[in-house]
Amino acid sequence: MRRFRIGLTARVLAVLVVLGVAVFPLYWMIVTALTSNADLFGAEAQLLPDFSEFGVFIDxxxxxxxxxxxxxxxxxxxxxxxxxxxxxxxxxxxxxxxxxxxxxxxxxxxxxxxxxxxxxxxxxxxxxxxxxxxxxxxxxxxxxxxxxxxxxxxxxxxxxxxxxxxxxxxxxxxxxxxxxxxxxxxxxxxxxxxxxxxxxxxxxxxxxxxxxxxxxxxxxxxxxxxxxxxxxxxxxxxxxxxxxxxxxxxxxxxxxxxxxxxxxxxxxxxxxxxxx
Missing domain, CATH: 1.10.3720.10 (MetI-like)
Known part of the structure; x- marks a missing residue:
């Protein structure tokens, strides 16, 4: 039972890693699109989207x-x-x-x-x-x-x-x-x-x-x-x-x-x- 749980956990982690790699480009496109110029070229990278900038999609x-x-x-x-x-x-x-x-x-x-x-x-x-x-x-x-x-x-x-x-x-x-x-x-x-x-x-x-x-x-x-x-x-x-x-x-x-x-x-x- 312990081996089964370890194997199941490893498979779930592998799936999450692959899913993260596949989805990350889409997420990063959203983050970049919803980032103002000041933050986009700032010293620190913005990891979360700013939905107040959603107007870029509408425009x-x-x-x-x-x-x-x-x-x-x-x-x-x-x-x-x-x-x-x-x-x-x-x-x-x-x-x-x-x-x-x-x-x-x-x-x-x-x-x-x-x-x-x-x-x-x-x-x-x-x-x-x-x-x-x-x-x-x-x-x-x-x-x-x-x-x-x-x-x-x-x-x-x-x-x-x-x-x-x-x-x-x-x-x-x-x-x-x-x-x-x-x-x-x-x-x-x-x-x-x-x-x-x-x-x-x-x-x-x-x-x-x-x-x-x-x-x-x-x-x-x-x-x-x-x-x-x-x-x-x-x-x-x-x-x-x-x-x-x-x-x-x-x-x-x-x-x-x-x-x-x-x-x-x-x-x-x-x-x-x-x-x-």
Whole structure:
């Protein structure tokens, strides 16, 4: 019993330490945002927020720019998630269940695309987007983010479908189900945890993306929050409290989305790694 209590105490302390490390950046953003200039640059660090300075959040939202940036980020992230997962499901199913010439090469190509840095693709993509009039467009960002995240989504879902017994699909075909119906009625419900995991990956990739956003978007009103926050940094002055307030609001939706889907993430990533 004593060993059990010691082990339980150690696990609880470990969880609290990890939780503290994860939550501390959010707490420090709040403290910094709610600290006056006199205290912010004072000799002693302020460890507690001063809620009398809460007006910085109201001012950031009242100006309208931060609200627009957050909305643009949300539209880009949701669009990327829907498009990449929507295309990744049939692609993963095809790689898992169908045999065709070049299948192994295609799988390797999808894997190798994850080794390409975004900065390497900026110039050719800029030329391509200019030709198709996708510059300064949220649609263009959705397309390019989906193209970068789609391979990993497809590979994860392929691994998840590999773990589904073929007998289930054969039974559905015996009942007269066509391939699309087999995919939607049999496979999709069984790989729901993996779909949730890939949705989280897609959402975070698009939500935090900066290189393409700062290169392809010119109009300030169309910029996502990842670019808008950087614009606060000025040559003569930088409003640190405003930056931290907007950064905190920028972080919350991503954290909320992860907390909503986190129970599926571990199971989904594990299922997608069983077979390759």
């Amino acid at each position: 950031a939202l009242a100006e309208g720019k931060a609200t627009g940036w957050l909305l643009n980020s949300l539209l880009i992230a949701l669009g990327t998630t829907i498009l990449s997962v929507g295309l990744g499901i049939p692609l993963g199913y095809a790689l898992s269940r169908f045999s065709f010439r070049g299948k192994a090469v295609m799988t390797l190509v999808l894997l190798f695309t994850q080794m390409l840095p975004e900065a390497l693709m900026v110039v050719p993509l800029f030329s391509l987007f200019r030709r198709f009039e996708l510059l300064d467009s949220l649609t263009g960002l959705v397309l390019v983010n989906s193209a970068f995240v789609l391979p990993i989504v497809a590979l994860i879902l392929k691994g998840a479908i590999d773990g589904i017994p073929r007998e289930l699909e054969e039974a559905a075909r015996v009942d007269g189900a066509r391939p699309f119906k087999v995919l939607t009625r049999v496979n999709v419900p069984l790989i729901a945890p993996s779909i949730a995991a890939t949705a989280v990956i897609s959402f975070f990739h698009a939500w935090n993306e900066y290189v393409f956003a700062v290169t392809f978007i010119f109009t300030p009103d169309k910029q996502p929050a990842s670019v808008g926050i950087a614009n606060f940094i000025g040559e003569l002055g930088t409003p640190i409290q405003t930056i931290m307030a907007v950064a905190f609001m920028f972080t919350l939706p991503a954290v909320a989305f992860y907390l909503f889907a986190q129970k599926y993430v571990v199971a989904g990533m594990t299922a997608g790694a069983v077979k390759g």
